[in-house]
Amino acid sequence: MHIIDRRLNPRGKSLVNRQRFLRRARDMVRGAVRDSLGSRKIREIESEGEVSIKPGGVHEPTLRRDSSSGNRDHVLPGNRVFRTGDRIKRPQSGEASGSKAGQGNGEDEFRFILTREEFLDLFLEDLELPDLAKRQLTASDAFDIRRAGYTVTGSPSALSVPRTMRNAMSRRLAMRRPSKAEMDELEEEIAGLEAKAVPTEKDRKTLGELRERFEALVRRRTLIGYIDPIDLRYRRFEQDPRPISQAVIFCLMDVSGSMNEHMKELAKIFFILLYLFVTRCYRHVEIVFVRHTDSAQEVDEDTFFYSTETGGTRVSAALEEMLDIVRKRYSPLDWNIYLAQASDGDNFTRDNPRTMSLMRDEILPLVQYAAYLEVSDAPASPTAASAMGEERPSNLWQAYQEIGTAGGKFAMRKVHSRKDIYPVFRELFQRRGMARAS
Amino acid sequence: MNAPTSTLLYRGSDWDFDTLQRIYDAVERIAIGELGLNVYPNRIEVITSEQMLDAYASTGMPIFYKHWSFGKQFLANDLLYRKGLRGLAYELVINSDPCISYVMEENSATMQTLVIAHAAFGHNHFFKNNYVFKQWTDAEGILDYLEFARHYIARCEERHGQAEVERLLDAAHALMQQGIHRYPRAAPLNLNAERRREEERRAYEEATYNPLWRTLPKKKRGKRENRDERRRTFGLPQENVLYFLEKSAPRLRGWQREILRIVRLIAQYFYPQRQTKVMNEGCAVWCHYRILERLHKTGQISDGAFMEFLHSHSNVLYQPVYDSGHYGGHNPYALGFGIMQDIERICIDPTEEDRLWFPEFAGGNEPVEVLKNAWANYRDESFVAQFLSPHLIRKWRLFKLDDNESEDEVRVAAIHDEQGYREIRRTLARHHDVAWQDPDIQIVDVDFDSDRKLLLEHSVRDKVLLEPDDAERVLQHLADLWGYEVILTEVSGADRKSLNTYTIEPRPGLFF
Numbered sequence: 014m015h016i017i018d019r020r021l022n023p024r025g026k027s028l029v030n031r032q033r034f035l036r037r038a039r040d041m042v043r044g045a046v047r048d049s050l051g052s053r054k055i056r057e058i059e060s061e062g063e064v065s066i067k068p069g070g071v072h073e074p075t076l077r078r079d080s081s082s083g084n085r086d087h088v089l090p091g092n093r094v095f096r097t098g099d100r101i102k103r104p105q106s107g108e109a110s111g112s113k114a115g116q117g118n119g120e121d122e123f124r125f126i127l128t129r130e131e132f133l134d135l136f137l138e139d140l141e142l143p144d145l146a147k148r149q150l151t152a153s154d155a156f157d158i159r160r161a162g163y164t165v166t167g168s169p170s171a172l173s174v175p176r177t178m179r180n181a182m183s184r185r186l187a188m189r190r191p192s193k194a195e196m197d198e199l200e201e202e203i204a205g206l207e208a209k210a211v212p213t214e215k216d217r218k219t220l221g222e223l224r225e226r227f228e229a230l231v232r233r234r235t236l237i238g239y240i241d242p243i244d245l246r247y248r249r250f251e252q253d254p255r256p257i258s259q260a261v262i263f264c265l266m267d268v269s270g271s272m273n274e275h276m277k278e279l280a281k282i283f284f285i286l287l288y289l290f291v292t293r294c295y296r297h298v299e300i301v302f303v304r305h306t307d308s309a310q311e312v313d314e315d316t317f318f319y320s321t322e323t324g325g326t327r328v329s330a331a332l333e334e335m336l337d338i339v340r341k342r343y344s345p346l347d348w349n350i351y352l353a354q355a356s357d358g359d360n361f362t363r364d365n366p367r368t369m370s371l372m373r374d375e376i377l378p379l380v381q382y383a384a385y386l387e388v389s390d391a392p393a394s395p396t397a398a399s400a401m402g403e404e405r406p407s408n409l410w411q412a413y414q415e416i417g418t419a420g421g422k423f424a425m426r427k428v429h430s431r432k433d434i435y436p437v438f439r440e441l442f443q444r445r446g447m448a449r450a451s
Numbered sequence: 452m453n454a455p456t457s458t459l460l461y462r463g464s465d466w467d468f469d470t471l472q473r474i475y476d477a478v479e480r481i482a483i484g485e486l487g488l489n490v491y492p493n494r495i496e497v498i499t500s501e502q503m504l505d506a507y508a509s510t511g512m513p514i515f516y517k518h519w520s521f522g523k524q525f526l527a528n529d530l531l532y533r534k535g536l537r538g539l540a541y542e543l544v545i546n547s548d549p550c551i552s553y554v555m556e557e558n559s560a561t562m563q564t565l566v567i568a569h570a571a572f573g574h575n576h577f578f579k580n581n582y583v584f585k586q587w588t589d590a591e592g593i594l595d596y597l598e599f600a601r602h603y604i605a606r607c608e609e610r611h612g613q614a615e616v617e618r619l620l621d622a623a624h625a626l627m628q629q630g631i632h633r634y635p636r637a638a639p640l641n642l643n644a645e646r647r648r649e650e651e652r653r654a655y656e657e658a659t660y661n662p663l664w665r666t667l668p669k670k671k672r673g674k675r676e677n678r679d680e681r682r683r684t685f686g687l688p689q690e691n692v693l694y695f696l697e698k699s700a701p702r703l704r705g706w707q708r709e710i711l712r713i714v715r716l717i718a719q720y721f722y723p724q725r726q727t728k729v730m731n732e733g734c735a736v737w738c739h740y741r742i743l744e745r746l747h748k749t750g751q752i753s754d755g756a757f758m759e760f761l762h763s764h765s766n767v768l769y770q771p772v773y774d775s776g777h778y779g780g781h782n783p784y785a786l787g788f789g790i791m792q793d794i795e796r797i798c799i800d801p802t803e804e805d806r807l808w809f810p811e812f813a814g815g816n817e818p819v820e821v822l823k824n825a826w827a828n829y830r831d832e833s834f835v836a837q838f839l840s841p842h843l844i845r846k847w848r849l850f851k852l853d854d855n856e857s858e859d860e861v862r863v864a865a866i867h868d869e870q871g872y873r874e875i876r877r878t879l880a881r882h883h884d885v886a887w888q889d890p891d892i893q894i895v896d897v898d899f900d901s902d903r904k905l906l907l908e909h910s911v912r913d914k915v916l917l918e919p920d921d922a923e924r925v926l927q928h929l930a931d932l933w934g935y936e937v938i939l940t941e942v943s944g945a946d947r948k949s950l951n952t953y954t955i956e957p958r959p960g961l962f963f
Contacts, residue, residue, distance in 0.1 A: 014571075015493075016472065016475075016494075016495045018496075020498060020556055024502075026509075027522060029522075030509075030522030032522070033517065033518065034525075034526065072924075073621075073624060074625050074928075076626075076922055076925050077889075077890065077917070077918050077921060078888075078890050078915045078917065079915055083914035084856050085913060085915065086854065087851065088849055088879045089851075090848060090849055091771075092773075097865055097866055097870065100862055101860060101862075103859065125529065126529060
């Protein structure tokens, strides 16, 4: 008998099958995942989640006998009152014919748990940051230099002395180059013999041999150089194109008193989606959070999402702050800049022209894409919504409307409730070429 | 016994590999020494719960080819397990030589003892000795064959594309239950030889391929064969649909036939397990009960451990009555173990009634021999038909209901009395006959001279037709594989009257 410990075997043996299943059920799972946004809490979006789908597409049919027709008999345990010949009302399915109930539920929903990665993949499929392609071309001539081993040719400045000396030494050893000590020894011996006053015949003969040997050694020593061109090694460098999808995202949000909790939550969801999306798709992305009332400041993520401020609303402050940050840290030559702004649309009327001109004349030329999301309370009824939306556009909305689309660079949308956010988000960041598809 | 504690195999619930070895040795002494079980060599593998879920997903086998349906299985089990709706099995055992038992690392020492007795000796003995297994499975070759199957299918995916292979497997899986030879005819399978033969055949084909053959003029068709001759040529009627497709489908390519064959052989491998669920589990439960009882009596496990064992033992045997709300059919563990215990009782202490019903062994006082004989020579259906005693029918208060389509009420046809015993026993036995539970579907004819229609027949029993949605989908798969129209007629078994007909055209461009 053998006992084998398999606990350390590679895990995830079912991973491939699992992925194949998800791919097969992709459309259904994607639908389920997106529906789940409405019911999930913000913090849960990123965690793994349970979804359920209709079994239709992943049903495995077999030829089996119908459970509802025909004559059948049952043998059941636990008789207390029946006698042979008794007649009983046919029980509702799932009672006495319990054995059949287990087989008939083929149409129930199929539920399972997705991992965080699977969830996000499906959630954010088909999205990309707009206009990345444009800067990719201009940015791709920037290179980083990186060491990449050794080469036999190169400029003298790149000569690697240790590597060259190592090669030379091994070559000398291999070719048996006479060493200095060996030569000295021989020379001494010769000198010793030469110094003899009365050399014998034998001495003379030895001396001749030694001199011959010495000369051979000298020849050999000149033939086998101390350093040979073959030993030379140069440090090799390679040029790596610098990461091309370098981008920074500015999240601007109004946190003034006029933004109530509902609106803030909508904005938060939007930013969180954006954040998830960005951190997933692109490695070289930085995010800057700017919140504003009548003044603006850059804050960290937590403060941005979870702390409150009071004050009036001056949108231009936030735009100015953003421009300031861009000037200091994100040169438009090196960075793709994106702007996402969320607000309830309130603004000092006085501030509107300034905001508009900042946006149009200073920011839009710098950025790849700017999206403005106007959040508002859930309308009491659909008709009220359209009435509000059409008759009284907000201050900021009016101002931004004058900008137009700025050549596809600027987009604005309104959002009333949680379930609107995802479609709007998709619309804004849909992969090019797929636009207008949904 | 001066120091009774020294005979204990373990204390508490912790175990290590030495403990496991000690437990195994002790269990083996009883199983082989006292009970005389005949088992394959054992291999015990310790796994985690996650690996157990993995194993579940591939029908318990350690090696299996890739398909999305196993992923679906995995996700479904995963959810149930994580929500605590379902515990995992404590063990999983594979009918192979050596016999592999998986035990979970979370099990307590007592549970490991139970598992070793249950799987490594109970199931193992059953696998090795039962005639259905001997006839249909090749314990020695199964792991090699699965390895071959996995490689073969992976290679097909590389050559022909994953989507193509997946479609084929979908179709083959749908017909899996129609891919079984229910009655033996060929020589016993040797999966190893099977694999070698396929490899040789393919190598030969590749080595001798010569495009010149294609240029030869086609032979003139012979004159029409008559129906009987044709049916004889194709071995019709044929209930093994996958076998028929593999051998005779006109348009399938070589690798497609081979994959059908793989699915068919695996279905065949599992067929004995479906036929012997009650007996197999009953045998394992009887063995573990007997062995643990002996271990306790000889002081090798403590009272506490024995109580723990009894707790899970009785959980396994729980059989709710029909109106309790938990009823979900007969619990095969309870049924099998109940009958086997009853056999023991009849052997040792029979009543007059038992002597009348079981004259062959009542009072024979050799229960283990009788049981071994039963384990070797019966399957569920014949086992119930032979050994379910009136005593048990009374004890479980079994009764039989007749549910007639044309009537509003169901009729109590038999209860646990003198008139009812035999009828109840016969009916229960039939309910455990897999061949009777599965619909009887056969390929009856194929028209190779004109439009190559494939004709199938479902012999309807008791007016129970096929589940229509599923039937349509499966037949669609069948038509796709066959390449031409498929017609399934449901005829009533008695008067051959046609009750229902499906006519399905293949979807063009799917395989051909």
